[in-house]
Amino acid sequence: MNSPFSLASSTILITGASSGIGRACAVACSEAGARIIALGRDEERLHQTLKLLDNKKKHISYSVELTDFNQVDRMMESFEAEGIKINGIINSAGISTTLPLRAFNPEKIQTFVDVNVTAAIYLCKWITRKKMLPESGSSIVFLSSVMGSVGESGKFIYSLTKGALLAASRSLAVELASKKVRVNCISPGVVETPMTDSAVYSRNEEARGKIEALHPLGLGKPEDVAHAAVYLLSDASAWVTGTNLFVDGGYTAR
Numbered sequence: 001m002n003s004p005f006s007l008a009s010s011t012i013l014i015t016g017a018s019s020g021i022g023r024a025c026a027v028a029c030s031e032a033g034a035r036i037i038a039l040g041r042d043e044e045r046l047h048q049t050l051k052l053l054d055n056k057k058k059h060i061s062y063s064v065e066l067t068d069f070n071q072v073d074r075m076m077e078s079f080e081a082e083g084i085k086i087n088g089i090i091n092s093a094g095i096s097t098t099l100p101l102r103a104f105n106p107e108k109i110q111t112f113v114d115v116n117v118t119a120a121i122y123l124c125k126w127i128t129r130k131k132m133l134p135e136s137g138s139s140i141v142f143l144s145s146v147m148g149s150v151g152e153s154g155k156f157i158y159s160l161t162k163g164a165l166l167a168a169s170r171s172l173a174v175e176l177a178s179k180k181v182r183v184n185c186i187s188p189g190v191v192e193t194p195m196t197d198s199a200v201y202s203r204n205e206e207a208r209g210k211i212e213a214l215h216p217l218g219l220g221k222p223e224d225v226a227h228a229a230v231y232l233l234s235d236a237s238a239w240v241t242g243t244n245l246f247v248d249g250g251y252t253a254r
């Protein structure tokens with residue numbers, strides 16, 4: 001019997017697949033039966049991701065700087081030329097920073113908007129073109145963050161990029177519904193990945209303890225987020241669009 005959570009016969013494009021949540025999404029989607037197109041910059045770590053996938057031979061990886069739109073165009077043109085249709089995308093590539101207002105300057109903000117927002121939306125434009133869109137439609141998942149909905153000292157730049165995804169996804173959900181394209185966000189709390197390993201609080205036990213205490217279920221694992229992504233890509237969420245799914249161990253319930 002076909003499970004509504006199955007991704008069999010689907011091709012799923014995943015950015016940030018060389019690390020953390022993106023890598024876990026690649027593993028979970030392949031376990032659900034999908035063919036994965038894994039994007040990242042670090043080729044070695046992308047290959048490590050491919051080694052973790054079920055049915056290794058059917059997947060592909062592609063090293064790309066997502067803010068270089070010429071590079072992205074060449075990559076997507078090559079997929080289009082191969083006749084690849086995209087049933088779903090997980091936009092997991094992202095960067096974070098902790099920066100107080102006094103350290104703000106206009107150039108600093110641009111990089112974060114470029115990677116976290118513009119690059120993700122640019123790819124969505126590509127996959128919703130007629131040639132790449134399957135008749136059955138597609139599902140777009142953005143990795144927002146609890147920081148898109150609630151505040152934290154020093155997080156205003158990261159927060160504004162994640163809030164932008166929440167706002168944009170609602171309008172895109174309305175705009176793309178007639179094409180059978182669903183658009184949703186996942187907002188994780190703190191998940192243990194290389195991104196959080198490099199965060200300031202990870203270098204200080206007391207600070208880390210405080211972050212853990214904000215999550216009634218403890219810190220998250222990349223798989224916790226990946227399973228939510230599989231749901232949003234699959235037919236199990238066929239009537240779900242324009243939503244934001246908190247996967248945060250209770251962070252925003254407090």
Ligand SMILES: NC(=O)c1ccc[n+]([C@@H]2O[C@H](COP(=O)([O-])OP(=O)(O)OC[C@H]3O[C@@H](n4cnc5c(N)ncnc54)[C@H](OP(=O)(O)O)[C@@H]3O)[C@@H](O)[C@H]2O)c1
Pocket residue numbers: 015016017018019020021022039040041042043045064065066067091092093094095096115143144145146187188189190191192193194195196
């Ligand atoms: N970890 C958390 O606690 C947490 C919480 C809430 C939301 N999120 C969001 O979840 C997503 C994944 O986070 P993560 O913790 O898995 O991060 P991560 O381990 O640091 O991985 C980030 C990924 O993004 C890719 N990337 C970054 N800049 C890129 C660029 N310019 N072009 C192409 N790829 C780029 C990296 O590729 P390379 O390494 O190959 O360069 C890497 O694969 C992010 O959007 C993050 O904001 C994370």
